[in-house]
Amino acid sequence: MRRAAPLALLLALAPAAASAAEWKPIFNGRDLSGWVPKVNHRPAGDNWRDTFRVKDGVLVVSYAGYERFSDEFAHLIYETPLSSYRLRFEYRIIGPGVPGAPVWAVRNSGVMLHGQAPGDMQLHQRFPVSVEAQLLAGAPGQTRPTGNVCTPGVTVTIAGVPMAEHCRNSSSKTYPESQWVRFEVEVHGARLVRHIVEGETVMEYGDLRLAPSENAEFGAAPADPATAGTPLARGYISLQGEGHPVEFRNIELMELAE
Template sequence: MGHLMRGWRLGLALAALAAPAAAESWRPIFNGRDLSGWVPKVNHHPLGENWRDTFRVADGVLKVSYDKYDVFKDEFAHLIYRTPLANYRLRLEYRFIGPQTPGAPAWAVRNSGVMLHGQAPETMALDQSFPISVEAQFLGGGPGETRPTGAVCTPGVTIVVDGVRRTEHCLSSRAKTYPEGEWVRFEAEVRGGRVIRHIVNGETVMTYTDVRFAPAEYAGLHAAGPSQAVPLERGYVSLQGEGHPVEFRNIEVLALPEPPGR
């Protein structure tokens, strides 16, 4: 009888190994038709005003477009997803297209990003260029350029990389350079502010930990935040427009379990 029970248990174990893994429950947060669920905030303009139709949707693609601008005048823009998130994976595809907008700064050529753990949109000032957040920066390369995408920038926060707290505004990633017009797959794995990973075309290119508010930087952003360097563990996702046309598609989120004790 013992050998029969052992055989039965072994059979169950083998069956469990052979069973397909449960499908991940990715959820689209961009419907491919309009900007439902998102709100624009353009520098110098009130929340909800989509200045000069900067954000628009066509053929299932969310476009950041400047064809209605005569000249770019510091109108840094963010399209903010209205639901705050804490523990999740975010994935999307992006590409840069077309020329830089007249008046946009030179550093913003083929430069965009997705802001993670951003402040609530209602708390942004009228003349606030960027939300307090941590940015996964997207860069595109011109001929002969080396511009690794998936870098990290820190408007209003600091992070720890390899055990060292970093105060530089941007830190380069280990990613490749991708040219204008090429769709690039990006994923962020966000576990509160404890650990965040940037993944480009399936390769982890940046990892950082312990995201904290940086009160000394708020004045430069015309923003208000906590008076202490407390952890930043949740917030709003936004897509960025800095003066160069960029497109996004297939924007999805996968909820991750809360850590024990939360």
């Protein structure tokens, strides 16, 4: 009788094989195919002032067409909803920022997880209901970790305790402006999310749930209070523009069979 391979060996080999076979690019390096822009005050699909553009194979959040920023918070939304997956890319935040951007938005971007569909966002909605993996860069001498978590319209739990504040810093080091940073997020429905910066897990949280009482703060449509606490297990990913230029490259996705 043929002997079965040891379980430990199978577990060790399977992730490596899956990783090699299942990563796929979701940005083609030529145009915005597969992505939908949603700029605050503009309808979904209107890439106002070419906020999102492609240059030399890099996806750029650009403010070259702006004289001044006036709360045109922007999101480039991947067209396919997802539940359990891994997403990885490289990003760098470059300068200078555009005049008029909020102080907190300087050297600030993010990737939104389990967000709303582009057509479900209101015309005057600054951010999608989602969980944000915040992407930051620090000025010289500044301590400013990246890979933080923020919660527009949702709640999460960290180490078994509901997160009370809007944003929580990760354990990452500070990366300076103009440096490319490798970022990965691992998402398992509403159960678990990990942020990984340069190969190191810097933030982990779970129990993602809707918190509609917050929606009015960023312009989302009022939601039925009865939906409060509903698990948020599926949605759209989006790359964020908040008034400071940022570049993305090598954007890849691996869907997980959960």
